[in-house]
Amino acid sequence: MPAEPLYTRVPEAELVWRPLDAVTLVYHRRSGQTHIVMEPVPELMAAMGEEPIDAAGLAARLAEQYELVRQDAAALVGARLEELAALGLVERVRGRA
Template identity: 40%
Template sequence: MRYRAAARDAYVVRPVDDLTLVYHRPSGMTHVVSPAVVAILDLLHERTLGIGEVCEQLAQHHDLDGEGDDIARVVGARLDEMAAMDIIDRIA
């Protein structure tokens, strides 16, 4: 499975203290997300990546806790949450 961010005009991202708000324009819903979600969203702009590629990119710029499979499981869960919010698309 690969993932790609929705078009930038589909949502608005605003930091609030340690969290970030993501307003999804098409649905009118606002989501409270962690910095990890914002980092993944930034990676998926204008490119399509698989879970392994997202993990590699995150590891280059962030200190990730855990081992390969554990990190992939956590990143996969975040990607599923983001797809459910419609801020990223799953590409088969």
């Protein structure tokens, strides 16, 4: 069975965060694009930390902070990570050897 993909957030210096009511604007300096995001994106990005993490690990970390109990949390987090990767806000990295 293939290893789950690992993700890392782009360096914080590349992002400018501006909360605005129910949404957050994220300016990505490298791409020059501004993204409009909502919960849980800021929370996911904050919980990622500095080291690469997979969806299950991030879901477990979020569960500790936000009392998540959903059985499919890892799948939902994985889907959000893929969306963030498509936007360039997180990057897929090589899995564990």
